[in-house]
Amino acid sequence: MMEDTSQDELMGLLGAIARQDRQAFQRLYEKVAGRMFGLCQKLAGQQELAEEALQDAFVRIWHHASEYHSDRGSPMSWMMTIARYRTLDLMRARKVRQTAGDEALNHVEDERAGPLDASMQMDGSAALTGCLDELSSVQRDSILLSYYRGFTHEELSMALSTPIGTVKSWIRRGLLVLKRCLER
Amino acid sequence: MKKTPERIESLAAEYVLGSLKGRARLRFERWMMESYRVRQEVWFWEEKLSGLAAVVPEEQPPARVWPAIQQRLWPEEMPRASVSQLSERRTGPRWLWPSWGLLATAAALVMAVLLVQQPEPERFPMLSGAIVQQDVADPLWLVSEAGDDNRLRLRPVAASAAESDKDYELWVVPEEGQPLSLGVIPVGDSVLQIELSDAVRAALDKSRTLAISLEPVGGSPTGAPTGPILHVTKLYEL
Numbered sequence A: 001m002m003e004d005t006s007q008d009e010l011m012g013l014l015g016a017i018a019r020q021d022r023q024a025f026q027r028l029y030e031k032v033a034g035r036m037f038g039l040c041q042k043l044a045g046q047q048e049l050a051e052e053a054l055q056d057a058f059v060r061i062w063h064h065a066s067e068y069h070s071d072r073g074s075p076m077s078w079m080m081t082i083a084r085y086r087t088l089d090l091m092r093a094r095k096v097r098q099t100a101g102d103e104a105l106n107h108v109e110d111e112r113a114g115p116l117d118a119s120m121q122m123d124g125s126a127a128l129t130g131c132l133d134e135l136s137s138v139q140r141d142s143i144l145l146s147y148y149r150g151f152t153h154e155e156l157s158m159a160l161s162t163p164i165g166t167v168k169s170w171i172r173r174g175l176l177v178l179k180r181c182l183e184r
Numbered sequence B: 001m002k003k004t005p006e007r008i009e010s011l012a013a014e015y016v017l018g019s020l021k022g023r024a025r026l027r028f029e030r031w032m033m034e035s036y037r038v039r040q041e042v043w044f045w046e047e048k049l050s051g052l053a054a055v056v057p058e059e060q061p062p063a064r065v066w067p068a069i070q071q072r073l074w075p076e077e078m079p080r081a082s083v084s085q086l087s088e089r090r091t092g093p094r095w096l097w098p099s100w101g102l103l104a105t106a107a108a109l110v111m112a113v114l115l116v117q118q119p120e121p122e123r124f125p126m127l128s129g130a131i132v133q134q135d136v137a138d139p140l141w142l143v144s145e146a147g148d149d150n151r152l153r154l155r156p157v158a159a160s161a162a163e164s165d166k167d168y169e170l171w172v173v174p175e176e177g178q179p180l181s182l183g184v185i186p187v188g189d190s191v192l193q194i195e196l197s198d199a200v201r202a203a204l205d206k207s208r209t210l211a212i213s214l215e216p217v218g219g220s221p222t223g224a225p226t227g228p229i230l231h232v233t234k235l236y237e238l
Helices: A007-018 A022-044 A047-067 A075-094 A125-132 A137-149 A153-159 A164-183 B005-017 B022-034 B036-053 B065-073 B081-086 B093-114 B198-207
Strands: B127-131 B141-146 B151-156 B166-172 B180-185 B192-195 B209-216 B229-234
Touching: A007 A022, A007 A047, A007 A075, A022 A047, A022 A075, A022 A137, A022 B065, A047 A075, A047 B065, A075 B036, A125 A137, A125 A164, A125 B036, A137 A153, A137 A164, A137 B005, A137 B036, A137 B127, A137 B141, A153 A164, A164 B005, B005 B022, B005 B036, B022 B036, B127 B209, B127 B229, B151 B180, B166 B198, B180 B192, B180 B198, B180 B209, B198 B209
Parallel strands: none
Antiparallel strands: B127 B141, B141 B151, B151 B192, B166 B180, B166 B209, B209 B229
16 A cells, blocks of 8 residues: 555546546545645644645645646645645634744654655655755744744744844745755 | 746745745736746745655544545535434435545554554754844854754854953753753854753753853853843744
8 A cells, every 4th residue: 555655656546536536536535645634734733724724635636636747746745735835824814823932832743754655755855955954044944934834924033033034034045045956 | 026037936935935925925826827937936846845744744634534525525425414314314325425434544544553663764953043132133143953962052153252251151941940051152153062961951841941141251150140141042843
């Protein structure tokens, strides 16, 4: 089962889903829901919103599977992106405030890689990790807090007790450094 | 606003990260509709940044999620729980989907069990923070946890030397009780690695608060801060 899952298989499932194949849809859910839910949970910091975002994401995948194409990245990263956007949308709509160091936030004790075989890891995650080392700590931290916790500029500014303009330029410059590195 | 390549590049990145908001986000979405080049830039970041998602631990959603998705997509075939009580006597295809849902749950459980024994990969720093001063753009010092061997790394950035007969001293401020000294800290280029005892580590984990005081050269003679507390900072978790 899981061990055999590869991007090719996910691609095949998405193709079948585009042809309204419900069994393929369920197989896709079984294969990727855990990965997506982990990300939703981490971002939202609360179960209820994460569940809703996961539902939204799968409804979207059902309706939009035919729009997936390989220019949009691997199937897994396409689906993770949908899950992340849906979670962020709900967080913003509900005005979920992220506060650093809030005990109510999910403790993330370790950042272990998803328990999947290498074929299912998103392409380039190792490259990305390498490139993160080229950023200054503040650049890297602000980008990671935005990505994993959905911090807005305002929230980052509060969490890092730093003026908002400074935070913005950390992110902007950090992303450019990241891009130059990823393009090498 | 003009669509220069530089602007597309930086807005696309911020769009994907989620930090582009409000009207700027809407305007950028219009750019995406108008231009394949802009969409490509967005896809680049979606693909690259999703590499970050690869290290987030997997978590199986509760069993109710899958039936809820089906309920939303095919409400006529998937009666709500309250409705299903009334239609208990019905048989046939209506019940096909709920039982699929149950199967999915069973499969998810099996997967959850199978997936536990996987190798542990490396970690990001857990605690991190910046000691800043109002009206100074750069942080004075940056603090981060170095790996998991109970060490804290302190890097001076914009910190300037204390008065000639003074030193800066770093403290962990516990939730209760006296601050615990982490020693005198540098302002030059050198990065300071501070070994944390288990007790200090536990206090820091709880309070996540550091402070810096101004002390006589060599540090506080009493073991508690004697000079003014210059900065207090809260570390955050990644």
